[in-house]
Amino acid sequence: MSKLATLAEAVATIPSGAHVALSGFAITRCNMAFAREVIRQGIRGLTVSQCVGAMDADLLVGAGAVERIIYGGGSLDRFGRLNCVNRGIEEGTLVAEEYSSLSMAFRYLAGSLGLPFIPIRSLRGSDILRRLQEIAPSEVSTVDDPFTGENWLVLKPLVPDVAVVQVQVADEEGNAWIYGPRWDNEEQVKASQRAIVITERLVPTEVIRRDAERTVIPGFKVSHVVHLPFSAHPTSVYRIYDYDAEHIVRYAEATKTPEGVRKYLDEYVYGVKDHWDYLERVGGMKRLNDLVADPILGY
């Protein structure tokens, strides 16, 4: 069954206040076109989660669409900090439930497997745990191992309302492949109630059937499939295109101040009518061609 939809249609199914798991990691496979459309549609009060905070979450926070972020810390790698997320935390306008990469991944894993709780060694003795016990006491607890008597920290499963995942290849049913490392994306999708797949390449199901070991996202978890080239710009999509360093530098610079964020949003989000208009704004075909990945290197 075809689940093809436009980006606007898919985004319109997300109510304000929903918990959205995002597939981005720092500056790669971020849901950028998705984030821009969420902002244009005025969706607010979101809870966003991801193991490592990325540019998609930062842009959403910068636009005031996010009330709570559940993440394991993050940055724009060498391009800088997640200025909007950090400012929100520093000014208290953003509730941050901060974990580590594995504790986030285990929370998604527990959600994906229908486990009631999952034990973990991480976080013990750290201020991350002390912080969590204050601001999110319902998410962490302890259990005595019935086999050894040892007391273990246990985490509550994470079950987002929807996972939005940027992939390289998908069919119209939502069966999808991810090239390169998958970080938390498979567990995010399988933990969530449903998934929106945003794909660079749309292939016939016939292609999926010829190499089904690659299918990390099964169609039956997917509610919408959006086929949208360069939808992760300015972040990278392994084997398809490289990150746009110049644009990310501009973003990192702009987001150092609230004024800069407003200007950036006016120019690249509110100031464009859709994704195609955005692509023209950031340099059009000529610029995008410079970013197309080398087939061997993958970037």
Added chain:
Amino acid sequence: MSKLATLAEAVATIPSGAHVALSGFAITRCNMAFAREVIRQGIRGLTVSQCVGAMDADLLVGAGAVERIIYGGGSLDRFGRLNCVNRGIEEGTLVAEEYSSLSMAFRYLAGSLGLPFIPIRSLRGSDILRRLQEIAPSEVSTVDDPFTGENWLVLKPLVPDVAVVQVQVADEEGNAWIYGPRWDNEEQVKASQRAIVITERLVPTEVIRRDAERTVIPGFKVSHVVHLPFSAHPTSVYRIYDYDAEHIVRYAEATKTPEGVRKYLDEYVYGVKDHWDYLERVGGMKRLNDLVADPILGY
């Protein structure tokens, strides 16, 4: 670092009494050449485990090499029952810790992730659980979910001494790919202290690096790599060769009686000096060629 070894060398590293996880499922990707060599070397008192009992375990039990089997039940599919395993259980000569597919998979998963225990909904209310509480009380317990107060059955992680896994493709370091469904094999290998990889095709690491998303077994878990074509015969290896129906029928018939088992072992295990001799005994190149898989169908 090359870990290439002969089958005899790899098998010789397994002490009597060891816990060996086997990669077979019914009549596919079974460690048959491995089982035959274990029997020839006179290794005894093994504990064998696998989610679904298969022909590799049945042959080892038939030869008296196994003291305990930890499994989720099993058969030879339409070819018949696991006669040796069933007889051992019926006569009390084999200790059987019997689970279900998921409870076994979760025990391996917990072992692979270093979890102290893992909760599960399966087994409750069943005689499988009652049986386990009698014969393996140290492996199952209950824990109150600290988030809801609900009482959950929890299983102890399974950590085999060695996983023996039959794969289609591996390099000399043990980085390996499995085509087709992987059932419990990835969790078995990652839960075990080490793994012995038995591969149909040996490829340069260069090949592994070109399609690394497929690498489900990382070389650093592997102690030995055995390159041995048709090592799963008479069971199938997806995309390489089909099962040998005639031979499996012969086995299923022979194993109906202890005498039959002895005759089978004399002819196909003790009566052959090595794997190549075995391949001649079961029909040689002519027969094996009939089994070679069609590149499209995979069988």
Added chain:
Amino acid sequence: MTAYLEYTPLELMAAAGARELKDGEVVAVGIGLPVVASFLAKRTHAPNITILFELGVVDPEPVHTGVGLADPRVWYRAKVLSSFVDMLGTVLHRGLVDVGFLGGLETDMYGNLNTTLLGDPRGKFRHFVGSGGANDIASSARRTIIIIRHEARKLNQAVSFITSPGYLRGGGEREAARLRGGPSRLITDKAVFGFDPVSKRVRLESIHPGITLEDVLANMSFEPIVPDDLPVTEAPTAEQVRLIREEIDPEGMYSR
């Protein structure tokens, strides 16, 4: 094209099983008649069901009949090839399997299934297949459909071993064990049964064409609830029979 007005009891059971599936549902099946029933549903009224095999196979399109789940013939053209943890963990245990098909050596008036052993577990017994994924499906699927031969020794007073729990000893016992779902149908070669919503006891729903109530009751070891009006089970259509014989199970391995 020949018209298929005749059908075998197994073909009728497959059609009855197919009828239980709603379009869009996720179905966990073992090999055999359940596969025939599921593919029949997918090729008729439920093209969007998702079919799962526990070892890590989703929506295959076999062109040859396999001897079991371990046969690569039944993996052909799958959309996903993964693992037990993926199928039974992230789909079944996670709560996404709508229907599970189960068979067995014997069942009882509460739909408890035995696939493990016959005889006295503490004394003399014969050991069979065991659970595989059956117990997991019986514990976590939203509902299960039992398909079994209609014989007194298979429709038993009590089972020698509960491999896959149905409603245990009835009433609220299954709920108390906090198992999800439970058996919704019991399909034999003589009749279709349901389960009483309160007592959870097996209740006759329809009798197959040409079968009498006496045949049904004489060949089972427990008393099902028998309602006053007893419809006749819908026979498979000629098209359903054709699909089974020409496309789904041409060798008749599971349906003849």
Added chain:
Amino acid sequence: MTAYLEYTPLELMAAAGARELKDGEVVAVGIGLPVVASFLAKRTHAPNITILFELGVVDPEPVHTGVGLADPRVWYRAKVLSSFVDMLGTVLHRGLVDVGFLGGLETDMYGNLNTTLLGDPRGKFRHFVGSGGANDIASSARRTIIIIRHEARKLNQAVSFITSPGYLRGGGEREAARLRGGPSRLITDKAVFGFDPVSKRVRLESIHPGITLEDVLANMSFEPIVPDDLPVTEAPTAEQVRLIREEIDPEGMYSR
């Protein structure tokens, strides 16, 4: 080929880090100097170490320097491309990571690391990167190596926030928290430190060529244990410097 007799402080730190790795070990690294140190070890005395990146990358062979773990440049020619659960779960949490490299905003005399915030967590503070996999590595690796700039504000009396636990408040505190391993080395651009086996306090091990004990102590906010004999840190060999500059970090992004 030019002889590399000169080296930068960062190149010296990379060489000192590389020296800590034994052949055959499994090493979890973040981006930056630890990657340079690990690749240097792999190309010299430890060809069989396994290098892991938390997001799901094993033993890559980059030909271009990346801006971080998210840069496909550093995934090039990996042997495994998987996930957090695979790297941090089945390898690290399972107990298979021998060495983890960690850096941070500041550390204290027990090797506790802060990558989260500076200031008063309850009042005014600046928020930075947070943990990523750092806390996980600090909790489950068999030993960790801290690499940090030698400045008074980075080698602090106490850290504002313990992101990644070292020995907590020393003695048996880390063991009591049942964390695996702990920091084995603290490498700065002026010296190499270890940790006292009993008190777990930072102890000076060697001072880099051309640096005085005064330089070392004057630029840290806590008192390390200072043993009587203080060797000079081994300088990187010309070959090590050549490898760093020509092959591992030709753009000098992390080592100049």
